[in-house]
Amino acid sequence: MWALCLAALLIISITHWVYRWRNPRCHGKLPPGSMGLPLLGETLQFFTPNTSSDIPPFIKKRMKRHFGLCRYGPIFRTNLVGRPVIISTDPDLNYFVFQQEGKLFQSWYPDTFTEIFGKQNVGSLHGIMYKYLKNMVLHLFGPENLKKMIPEVEQAALSRLQQWSCQDITELKDATASMIFDLTAKKLISYDSNKSSENLRENFVAFIQGLISFPLDIPGTAYHKCLQGRKNAMRMLKNMLQERRAESRKQPVDFFDYVLEELKKEGTILTEGIALDLMFVLLFASFETTSLAITLAMKFLSDHPLVLKQLTKEHEMIIKQREIADSGLTWKEYKSMTFTFQFINETVRLANIVPGIFRKAVREINFKGYTIPAGWAVMVCPPAVHLNPGKYEDPVAFNPWRWEGVEVSSASKHFMAFGGGMRFCVGTDFTKVQMAVFLHCLVTKYRWEAIKGGDIVRTPGLQFPNGFHVKIMEKDTRNRKQHYIAADA
Numbered sequence: 001m002w003a004l005c006l007a008a009l010l011i012i013s014i015t016h017w018v019y020r021w022r023n024p025r026c027h028g029k030l031p032p033g034s035m036g037l038p039l040l041g042e043t044l045q046f047f048t049p050n051t052s053s054d055i056p057p058f059i060k061k062r063m064k065r066h067f068g069l070c071r072y073g074p075i076f077r078t079n080l081v082g083r084p085v086i087i088s089t090d091p092d093l094n095y096f097v098f099q100q101e102g103k104l105f106q107s108w109y110p111d112t113f114t115e116i117f118g119k120q121n122v123g124s125l126h127g128i129m130y131k132y133l134k135n136m137v138l139h140l141f142g143p144e145n146l147k148k149m150i151p152e153v154e155q156a157a158l159s160r161l162q163q164w165s166c167q168d169i170t171e172l173k174d175a176t177a178s179m180i181f182d183l184t185a186k187k188l189i190s191y192d193s194n195k196s197s198e199n200l201r202e203n204f205v206a207f208i209q210g211l212i213s214f215p216l217d218i219p220g221t222a223y224h225k226c227l228q229g230r231k232n233a234m235r236m237l238k239n240m241l242q243e244r245r246a247e248s249r250k251q252p253v254d255f256f257d258y259v260l261e262e263l264k265k266e267g268t269i270l271t272e273g274i275a276l277d278l279m280f281v282l283l284f285a286s287f288e289t290t291s292l293a294i295t296l297a298m299k300f301l302s303d304h305p306l307v308l309k310q311l312t313k314e315h316e317m318i319i320k321q322r323e324i325a326d327s328g329l330t331w332k333e334y335k336s337m338t339f340t341f342q343f344i345n346e347t348v349r350l351a352n353i354v355p356g357i358f359r360k361a362v363r364e365i366n367f368k369g370y371t372i373p374a375g376w377a378v379m380v381c382p383p384a385v386h387l388n389p390g391k392y393e394d395p396v397a398f399n400p401w402r403w404e405g406v407e408v409s410s411a412s413k414h415f416m417a418f419g420g421g422m423r424f425c426v427g428t429d430f431t432k433v434q435m436a437v438f439l440h441c442l443v444t445k446y447r448w449e450a451i452k453g454g455d456i457v458r459t460p461g462l463q464f465p466n467g468f469h470v471k472i473m474e475k476d477t478r479n480r481k482q483h484y485i486a487a488d489a
Helices: 001-021 057-063 091-099 112-119 127-141 143-165 171-191 198-209 222-244 255-264 271-302 303-322 330-336 338-351 382-386 427-445 480-488
Strands: 076-081 083-088 105-107 357-361 366-367 371-372 377-380 446-453 470-474
Touching: 001 198, 001 470, 057 382, 076 112, 083 091, 091 127, 091 338, 112 222, 112 271, 127 143, 127 255, 127 271, 143 171, 143 330, 143 338, 143 377, 171 198, 171 255, 171 427, 171 470, 198 222, 222 271, 255 446, 271 303, 271 338, 271 427, 271 446, 271 470, 303 338, 303 427, 330 427, 338 427, 427 446
Parallel strands: 083 377
Antiparallel strands: 076 083, 105 357, 357 377, 366 371, 446 470
8 A cells, every 4th residue: 555655656746847847937938949858858859960051950940930830939948968948049139148148147058068178167257257367368369469470370381281282181170170289289388299298189189079979977988088088188287387387487488477477466366277277278169169160161162163263362462462472471461361251251150160159047037028037048049140041141052252341340140150248259360360371371372172071060069070181282383473474464
């Protein structure tokens, strides 16, 4: 009898729990949607790989109007990795979320991401500490420093392209990631892979391979390798910081020196842990996202010869207008690359490297008749913004000319490839410099042939599972001056 009562009580409890999971408490009207399976939610559907160039199938399916049978629309609810989430494909709500950061919303990422990137990473910090770190990074990537970096970025690109041209085949994603990592690590921590007994980048590669994986921390799993990669990278960074402390430098040479100066200041709010997490995130963000963008850019150029022709024309003109053809890029020349910036905008619009930007509601919020409960996450969906046919004609088509005459200096309701609001990516200009300078070196001195790969998969982030393998060959530029004179005649 008692066993029967306990079984009945258990069934009632489970039924109630499942009901509460599917029908969360809310003082108002929740957006439509489904909370999925208990504990799992719709996590598996969200991370299901797809090869679509359009809005991710998970999002698009839920945006559709099913003739009255099931209409979610531009704002809907779901559950990802055990957390209730409002997903927004609505430009007005997206803009509202970014504008109200620090008031009604704050930055938030799933617990697994926090564990991976560190509890004190810049994405999880708020208020004064976040602004403080942002200003520190701007000190490195501000316009004045970027002007000085142009020759270094150009030399790095020329050196790597020369190396690749001597190879039978080059896998672009890995090759560009290596180039950018070495350049960024040099600026941040004066790291030289040729002089180090340990390979810092290998730890980041292990980290990235398990970044988008099921959070199961068991030896042998991708997630475990990811955590080990971070652990090893952080150990190396900490050792480097301690070694730097033992040195005495009169003038700061890199970002590490600047961080040490800040740590020495009386009353500083910076800690060694926060500084190391910042270094880790900067190294990761700079080389992984930019290498993906450059790889996709070269794929677009391979597939669109008219775009390549226009881009080459712009960069050949820069060289033609110099007194000395090989005098090197200047800041003025960089700022004159009108079509190049259109090309970069179109590339990152379609790349959608960051498939979701997360925030958390600090208190209950009412928007367009829906209630967002306090503590719920909100995911702004950039792909839905960038592939909106109401804003972009033929949105999945690659068309850099659509940006002609359009000024893009920061995020807007219809373009958020670099984030938005107070957390607009502080490395945006650095990324554009690297892409533009690399493209300049590429199209003026080299040609290439796609060999294999180039297939795109999204999980939901952009990936090249088979890489993109190309053969890079030097152009014959010996008679460039005579060519220009003949063209003018």
